Structure formats: C-alpha cells, structure tokens
Amino acid sequence: MSLTLATPALVTVSEQRVNSASSPLSSNIKVQVQRFWQESPCDSWFTNEPRGTAGFYRSLDEHRYKVHPRLQSAVGFEKTRGWRVLEIGCGCGSEAERFVRAGAHYTAIDLTNAAVSITRRRFQLANLEGRFVQGDAENMPFPDGSFDFVYSHGVLHHTPDTPRAIREIYRVLSPGGRAVIMLYYRQSFNYYVNLGIVRRLRAHLLRTELGIKLSRAIFGETEQDLRRHAELIRKDPGFYLEMRNMLNRNTDGPDNPLSQVFSKSSAQQMFRQFKNVKTEVMFWNPNWLPVIGKLLPHSIEDRLASRWGWHLWIFAQKRHLEFTRPREISCPEHLSANNAPVLAEALVN
C-alpha cells in the first residue's frame, strides 16, 4: 500500500453541541466524562514511554493485543479494504492504524481533543491518512449513510444515552453497512463477583494503612489509585458502596464518572433496527482471581472469558431498505392489504 503524508482535518464541535444530550443531568455527566478522558486518555497509563513517540504507540499496541488476544480477529480488519470506516472513541488509535493499513478510509470521532490528537500524531509518525473529528457519538456531525462500517470498543457504556448513540450509528451507516460495538457485560464475573463482592469487601480494607498495603499486594493496583479509593470511601462510605458507584469507580479508575453494563437482551433491544444481530462475550482479567488467576492455563481463561467475560461484542448490519408501513406500500393486485407487512419484511431481508 502506498502511504502519503497525512493532512487530517480536525473539526471541533462546540461545547453547546457536546452538551446537547437529552437532559441537563446527562449533559452535566457528559461534561464530566469528557473531562475525565481528556485528563487520562485510554490505555496511556499502560506505558512509561514519552507520549507521542513511536515507542509509546508500539508498547501500547503490544500490551493491548497481549491482553485482548481475540480483539483483532473479532474486528476483521482485512475485510474493510476500500470501506469508509468510522471509529467512535479512538483512544490512542491502535485499531485506527490497523484499519488504514488494511486499506480502509478511516474517520475517528472522540469526545476529547486528547484522543483525537494522540491518534492524529500516530498517523503523522506512520505517514497514514485519516480524518479526525472531536465530537459526540450521540450527535454525530456526519450525513446519513456516510459509512460502510462503524466500530466502537469500550466507549458507548461511558456516554449517558447509549441507545441514542446506537440510533446515530444506524443513521450514519449506509444500507447493508455493518457495526461492531463492544460494551461492558452485565452477566459477568467482573460485575457480580469482582465489583459486587470482592471490591466491596476491599473497600473496608482500604480504611487502614495496612489494608492499603495488603490490597496493593493482592490486586496489583497502583498505590495512587488505592489511596484515591480510600479517600472516596472515607468521604461517603454509603455512596461509595452503591453498585452504580462501584461500577463507575472500579472500571476505568477511581475518578471515572460513568460506566454502564448491558445484558444480551438489552443489546438486542438497542439494536432492534438492525438485522443479523449477534453477540459474543470475551475478555478475562487474571487479576479477578487473586493468587490463582495468573496460574490458569489459556484454555481455561478462554472458557471463562466466553461465558463470564467482561466484554459484550455486538455484530450487526443495517437493513438494505427501510421498513415501510403497510399503507405506504403500493400493493400488487394479487396481494391484500393484510399481506403488505410480510412483503415489506421480505424486501428488507
């Protein structure tokens, strides 16, 4: 593939647009979400390499695909050659680079300038072409039908109105276009056992210095994060232990303002406009089983991941023709009006 120097466009949507979610409360949450990810761009904490260097991107990617061994095959980069690909929430751009190397025409949208700049810098270093937009998944500044493939990994559970973002994905996809979306999974070991029981018990441990040291040894989290958890617990123990708050604080760092979890049936409901909706569960973190977790063979980890894993992948396709209401169909003479909906479905599939 011949590579040309990137001259990506950055479109910065106004604060008003970023804040235009359905209610003042969710707007306020979205501002907090934006602030949080602006200050700690996803994955950037996994490396000590200086940000924006080739070593930074290399070490992030090595870490990412070691921890998520099934991610690349699940996305299926090779099939995106020539496709208009939109990634929502590009983070540090690991998949972005792989889409372009596979021959896709790549666009990223992210709520933060941090993620957009880090991914744009990656493209500049590697002489890759892409388009970068700072904006909101719930109100995307793209015309209807402008993409063949929409990908989003670990993003839409952080936005207040996830169903609205899914409707936006449907709108910007071309007929027959595909979506691959990863959301946190409710029926998982992490949600029910790790967050619901283990982390709640750990909260009590974090009240003492000895407990903080013990937690550091058992859970492998940084001392800084553990001390921040301890501070939050002291401030309001009742609130800290609420499940919604446990989920926010214990998924992407103690100051993460919003995470949500979804069941397979809620995913099917959100994607009901689409056809061929399939779900798959992936990702197992050995730290969820203190002491024995790291001793388990990969084959067992894989089985745990596919049943009790944390990542719910949703694969879906936009219908080729919009569903047409019966009265709008011009019925062939031999079909009664009662048969019309059947005809409409047949056209769609």
Ligand SMILES: C[S@@+](CC[C@H](N)C(=O)[O-])C[C@H]1O[C@@H](n2cnc3c(N)ncnc32)[C@H](O)[C@@H]1O
């Ligand atoms: C957990 S990171 C995931 C990044 C990347 N996809 C990955 O897997 O590493 C979440 C990202 O989603 C972005 N994000 C959150 N809400 C968003 C929204 N409403 N619209 C666009 N991006 C959003 C954040 O700015 C952040 O970069």
